[in-house]
Amino acid sequence: MRCDHSEPEQNAETVGREAAAFALEIGAVRLSPEDPFTWASGYRMPIYNDNRLLMRYPRGRALVRAGFLGHSGLGEAGDIQGVAGTASAGIAPAAVLAEALGTDFYYVRSSVKGHGLARKIEGLSREEGLLAKPLAGRRILLVEDLISTGGSAVAAAEALLEAGADLVGCGAIFSYGFDEAPRAFSRLATPCPLWTIFDLECLLGVAAEQGGLSQEDMETIRRWRQDPFGWGEGR
Template identity: 40%
Template sequence: MKYWKNIARVALDIGAIRINPEEPFTWASGYRMPVYNDNRLFLGEHKHRFLIAESMQEVIESRHIPVDCIAGTATAGIPHATTLANMMELPLVYVRSTSKGHGLQNQVEGVLEPGQEVVLIEDLVSTGGSALKAVEALRAAGARVAHCLCIFSYGFESATTAFKSMDCQLHTLLTFPNLVAFAEETGRINEAQKTLLDAWYEAPFEWAAKQGF
């Protein structure tokens, strides 16, 4: 996978991924974490959008993933799904977090044919909950969904287990261990910081308390 270092470099350069184990970020869940991700910053330049889409296309083609249609999760997955669908000249749909409360009350928007092989695009996977709800919605609409691609995943064991239980393979362009390795290799973190990040990766939800935050 030749692309992950380029994604790591761009993510760190533009602040789409921020690392600060000495002054952790507070996530929406309330947990203090040494890394923060905002993939919306990839949207700022066309070359970054193309990097993401080209990387996803490479995954699909190199792993011989069958695909008739690209689906994006609302809202963060939609732009990357759109660029990828355009590049691969494939139909595009997107999945709302919940069904509309009016009109046709659709949860899946766009033209989806029953039996189509759909690849789901998500920007970030933490617990995997939102992506797997989208998988359920697509399957309920008659699609076959066995693969989900995301830009970055924290690698939580709960997400891995959840995807396996849904019989859906998660393909991550940039993993947390690769991010840390790149940051160390390029001098963006020191040895002490790497030790803190490795400890977080082993027990992310207990990390802050053990570090005294």
């Protein structure tokens, strides 16, 4: 297993391909159209993703950091005054990016905490926690580890907007490319550009180059992407 500490090049497309290759190498993404995985939802799917494994290794963290820093969506955001990760898998990549940018870090819970200060956004000071709009005027980038239907990321975006944040976008490590995700983001009251370090098409291309995926397998996975929740029926 290659777990070197070298920094990848900063070109976003190059880093995306390197991230996809490394994710396949360490099993952070697994493709199995003939023997599908059962997701937590109970649906049978030909792909499984665990970006927490990607964040385990120095090489993985370096690729994630370079992928975010080199992405045009981040460059267009201007001065970012905070990075907010989704709980819980988005926390690690958000913290890595916030450190690289030298800016504040927050994370957004899936629901309001039921004890203590009963917050949904963590990282606020005591004084900020008393304000109706604690992030008013602050340019915040949302970071998610994985985009599927976009539901959890959109919920986090809504929480940041309610807190007054100027939401400059949402960056994620990986996306399945479901049509529902951009539709979900389009329903936000304020536009929030969505982009990823690598996506399913990039992943399939890298897997095919490595010889681990036949053309038939690629077409099977593309059919799954068109109807992910109907694809596994009868399997």
